[in-house]
Amino acid sequence: MKSIVHLTANIETVEKYLHSQSWLKTGEKITSTEVPGDGNMNFTLRVKTNRRSFILKQSREYVEKYPQVEAPVTRTLREAEFYGLVSGHSNLKSKMPKLLKVDEQNYVLFLEDLGEATDYTFLYEKGQILNDDELAEIITFAADLHTKLTRQDSKKNLPNRKMRELNHKHIFIYPFLEENGLDLDAVLPGLQKVAEPFKSDENLKGKIEKLGKRYLEEGNSLLHGDYFPGSWLKSTDGIRIIDPEFCFFGEPEFEIGVTIAHLNMANQPEEIVQKALRYYKERAPLDEKLRQQYTAVEIFRRILGLAQLPLTIPLQKRQELLNESFEVLTKADYSELPSAIYHHKNLSIYER
Numbered sequence: 001m002k003s004i005v006h007l008t009a010n011i012e013t014v015e016k017y018l019h020s021q022s023w024l025k026t027g028e029k030i031t032s033t034e035v036p037g038d039g040n041m042n043f044t045l046r047v048k049t050n051r052r053s054f055i056l057k058q059s060r061e062y063v064e065k066y067p068q069v070e071a072p073v074t075r076t077l078r079e080a081e082f083y084g085l086v087s088g089h090s091n092l093k094s095k096m097p098k099l100l101k102v103d104e105q106n107y108v109l110f111l112e113d114l115g116e117a118t119d120y121t122f123l124y125e126k127g128q129i130l131n132d133d134e135l136a137e138i139i140t141f142a143a144d145l146h147t148k149l150t151r152q153d154s155k156k157n158l159p160n161r162k163m164r165e166l167n168h169k170h171i172f173i174y175p176f177l178e179e180n181g182l183d184l185d186a187v188l189p190g191l192q193k194v195a196e197p198f199k200s201d202e203n204l205k206g207k208i209e210k211l212g213k214r215y216l217e218e219g220n221s222l223l224h225g226d227y228f229p230g231s232w233l234k235s236t237d238g239i240r241i242i243d244p245e246f247c248f249f250g251e252p253e254f255e256i257g258v259t260i261a262h263l264n265m266a267n268q269p270e271e272i273v274q275k276a277l278r279y280y281k282e283r284a285p286l287d288e289k290l291r292q293q294y295t296a297v298e299i300f301r302r303i304l305g306l307a308q309l310p311l312t313i314p315l316q317k318r319q320e321l322l323n324e325s326f327e328v329l330t331k332a333d334y335s336e337l338p339s340a341i342y343h344h345k346n347l348s349i350y351e352r
Contacts, residue, residue, distance in 0.1 A: 005106045007043055007058045009033045014047060014056070021103055023110055025051060037119065040065040040230070040307075041245060042076065046113060054100065055111040059245070066306070072162035075245040076107045081158055082247040085222060089148050095141050095241050114240050120229035123266040126312045130263070130272055137239045138232055139276050142224070142259065143283035146252040149222035160225070160248040164216060167225070167246055171297060172212030175305035176205050187308055190315045195304050198326060207329045208300075211293055214334075219250035227255050228262040253287050256280055257294025264295070264321060265302060267313050293332050296325035 005017055011030050018024045028049050036046045036055065043064050045056045059076040063069040083099040086092040101110035122128050130138075151157075174180050178199045184191040198204060224231065225246025233240040256277075263273050280286055299321050302309050311318070 005108075006060075007045065007056060007106075007108065009035065009045060014045070017106075018047075021101070021110075023101055024049070028052075038065075041071065041243070053113040053115075055097070055109075055113050057109040057111060059107045069306070071166055073107055075160075075163050076109050077102070077104060078158065078160045078163060078247060079243070079245040080109060081156065082222075082224075082244040085149055085154065085156060085158070086145070089144070091144055092141065092148070095137075095239065096244075097240065097242060114233060114235045114237075114242075117233040117235035117240065119242075120232040120234060121310060123229050123262075123268070124310050124312055126267075128266070130266075130268060132275065134234075134239060135272060135276055136279050138259075139279040140283065141239075141241055142227060142252075142255055143280050145224065146221040146255065147284050151218070151220045151249045154222075154249075158222070158248055159218065160246065163225070163246050164248055168212055168216055170305055170307060171301045172208050172215065175301050175303075176208060180306075182306060184304065188315055188318070191303075191318065194315065194319050194322065198300070198304070198322060201326075201330075203330055204326060207332050208297055210334050211297055211329070211332070214337075215250070215254060215294075217250075219252075221249065221252050221255075223248055223250045223252070223255045225250075225255075227259050229266065251290065251294075252284060253290040254294045256286060257291045257296075258298045260291065261295040261298035261302070262309075265299065265309065265311055265313065267317065287337065289332070290337055292328050296328040299325045 005020075007014065007017060011033055014033055015024070015030045018030075028051050030047055030049050032048045034046045034048075036044060041059070041063055043058045043060060047054055047056060057076060057079075059071070059073055061070060061073045063071045080099060080102045083096065086096065097114055098112035099109060100112060102108070103110070120130075123130060176199055178196075184195055224241065224244045225248055226243065231241060231243050233242055260273060260276060263276060277286070277288075277291075301307065303311075303318050303322060313321075
């Protein structure tokens with residue numbers, strides 16, 4: 001078996017790799033390489049040549065930003081499968097970068113360069129408000145994805161079990177461990193004390209365990225899997241959606257729950273939050289109780305967990321969000337919710 005090429009920003013190394021894949025055109029030479037933005041999960045490189053610019057994205061056996069955290073090396077291949085699924089839907093495909101080539105041996109994607117785009121994490125800054133047109137575009141993409149690509153209409157299975165198990169650990173387990181190695185006071189003084197009662201509440205943890213099991217079940221809608229401001233790009237050609245490596249067929253309530261959680265943590269006006277929900281419900285069904293529970297657990301995950309955000313909201317606001325989330329989760333009655341399990345006789349949930 002061939003050893004895996006470990007890409008770096010070194011021009012000579014990258015050029016040698018691209019030639020080995022026959023991805024460079026005759027006479028094409030690399031003029032520069034740079035890391036675009038602050039990628040968390042993968043090694044991402046913008047490559048400029050004397051003819052064009054493109055993106056290389058390679059997954060490793062760890063999280064790029066946190067090398068001590070293991071992650072499935074095959075995640076870029078699952079992302080490639082997502083691009084394949086949306087390729088038959090022009091309204092979805094046009095909102096994402098083009099996948100030009102895939103190197104399965106080295107877990108590398110060759111992607112269209114969207115140019116000098118910026119992600120929407122600026123929304124976490126004080127006073128930044130998402131405008132109506134952008135909100136509608138972001139929500140419409142999700143609604144179209146969830147309704148146009150379903151398990152019942154797709155011959156392709158995309159369980160993405162390993163990535164879901166990683167996400168499950170960081171959403172439903174890690175934030176609620178009393179000793180998880182994260183110094184919350186280093187994030188924001190006083191946050192550790194705020195967290196303590198939640199970490200020791202057995203009723204809360206029991207409800208979260210049930211919700212976590214539900215997340216791991218199979219659903220009917222194709223989800224992006226990590227639909228938050230870091231996956232939305234503001235480009236010269238409009239909004240683009242990136243990084244669907246956590247994709248799977250699941251419940252839309254998880255996806256929209258995550259999105260609403262981030263609008264709340266970005267301190268968006270309640271009017272924006274309600275518009276987001278209205279825009280979605282005009283296009284697709286949504287169980288509001290379940291959505292609220294996924295919103296609540298995502299707020300816990302992002303305020304108390306490893307995947308910290310550049311939040312500017314003060315300690316008091318974070319405590320308010322946690323208290324509201326606590327109320328939602330501890331009052332949850334799972335007997336009232338429909339089953340999440342989607343059965344398909346030809347598909348195994350344990351694939352990949």
